Amino acid sequence: MTRRSLNGAGSFGAWMVLAASLQVLGCAPEPSQDLFAPTEAQMKLRSFQTRTFDVSDRQVALRAVIAVLQDLGFIIERANEPLGLVTAARFSEPNYLEIVGVTVTVRPQADGRMMIRANAIHNNKPIEDPKVYQNFFASLERSLFITKE
Amino acid sequence: MAGVVLSLALLSLSSGCVTVPQEELFQLSPESPKNRAMQTRMFETSDEKELLSASAATLQDLGFEIEESVWDAGFLRAAKERSAREWGQHIRRFFVLVVSFGYVLMPIDLHQKIAATLITRPLNQERSRHEVRIMFYRVVWQGEGYVERAQIPPGEQSSEMIRDPVLYQQFFARLSKAVFLEAHKI
Numbered sequence: 001m002t003r004r005s006l007n008g009a010g011s012f013g014a015w016m017v018l019a020a021s022l023q024v025l026g027c028a029p030e031p032s033q034d035l036f037a038p039t040e041a042q043m044k045l046r047s048f049q050t051r052t053f054d055v056s057d058r059q060v061a062l063r064a065v066i067a068v069l070q071d072l073g074f075i076i077e078r079a080n081e082p083l084g085l086v087t088a089a090r091f092s093e094p095n096y097l098e099i100v101g102v103t104v105t106v107r108p109q110a111d112g113r114m115m116i117r118a119n120a121i122h123n124n125k126p127i128e129d130p131k132v133y134q135n136f137f138a139s140l141e142r143s144l145f146i147t148k149e
Numbered sequence: 150m151a152g153v154v155l156s157l158a159l160l161s162l163s164s165g166c167v168t169v170p171q172e173e174l175f176q177l178s179p180e181s182p183k184n185r186a187m188q189t190r191m192f193e194t195s196d197e198k199e200l201l202s203a204s205a206a207t208l209q210d211l212g213f214e215i216e217e218s219v220w221d222a223g224f225l226r227a228a229k230e231r232s233a234r235e236w237g238q239h240i241r242r243f244f245v246l247v248v249s250f251g252y253v254l255m256p257i258d259l260h261q262k263i264a265a266t267l268i269t270r271p272l273n274q275e276r277s278r279h280e281v282r283i284m285f286y287r288v289v290w291q292g293e294g295y296v297e298r299a300q301i302p303p304g305e306q307s308s309e310m311i312r313d314p315v316l317y318q319q320f321f322a323r324l325s326k327a328v329f330l331e332a333h334k335i
Binding site: 059062063066067070071072073075076077078079080081082086090091100120122127129131132133135136139 | 172173174175176178184185217219221224226282286309310
């Protein structure tokens with residue numbers, strides 16, 4: 001009898017601990033599962049963050065990207081030629097506390113063209129306005145055209 | 150009341166409340182060709198490596214430390230840290246304190262990092278000409294300030310591109326001496 005009651009108390013304690021830990025877990029901000037799931041919005045975002053150019057030389061494309069970022073007043077932070085990667089940032093100037101960051105990747109495609117993708121961040125929030133990327137690619141197109149000559 | 154209005158006006162002046170619309174973030178500004186001309190020189194050489202290493206040496210001569218270098222992309226990043234204290238700011242801070250009857254204590258610049266990013270780039274197919282573009286900018290750390298009782302925390306930084314053409318001219322004068330070549334304006 002005593003053994004059973006002890007046993008009962010033990011299991012009750014265990015249940016309490018489990019319940020408490022579950023509650024603690026419940027309180028913690030849980031990352032939602034769709035954080036990594038592809039959504040339609042993401043597909044759209046990717047489509048206007050990406051553009052393909054008629055350039056076969058990756059180095060030419062990468063250097064045009066760097067040149068255009070410099071023209072836009074960006075500070076180049078990192079550049080990796082073999083991976084075709086450029087990271088840059090700048091403070092948007094009338095208000096010196098706003099930060100714009102951008103990562104551009106340059107990848108050759110099977111058909112010999114170059115795929116360029118830009119991801120921009122404004123004050124720690126991804127920019128999702130297609131116009132911003134249109135402006136970037138318009139400037140890049142001009143720069144590539146100049147370097148071709 | 151007047152003090153509060155004045156302090157608000159001063160605060161808005163000091164922080165610059167203008168926000169740039171997002172679409173304009175990646176648009177070329179009217180002054181970008183001017184900046185480009187100021188920051189770029191062309192050298193008649195096929196030796197990009199020599200140009201890049203001479204640039205690094207020139208930056209070192211000017212007291213910079215090289216933080217990052219990528220030869221494949223013709224890229225250098227360098228920085229030096231210095232005091233940013235200026236007498237003018239101390240004087241202005243004092244007068245603002247007096248005029249606002251002790252309401253506003255403006256933060257002053259304490260420390261700055263002067264940084265440079267440099268890119269070399271071939272200008273033609275034969276790679277017989279190269280351009281060098283350098284951008285100087287500075288990041289400033291400020292000390293604390295007050296508006297009435299509200300504290301403006303220290304360390305809030307600001308950054309700006311350095312637009313003094315003399316600095317760029319000096320750099321390119323040194324660089325052209327180092328590579329024994331004339332620096333052509335673009």
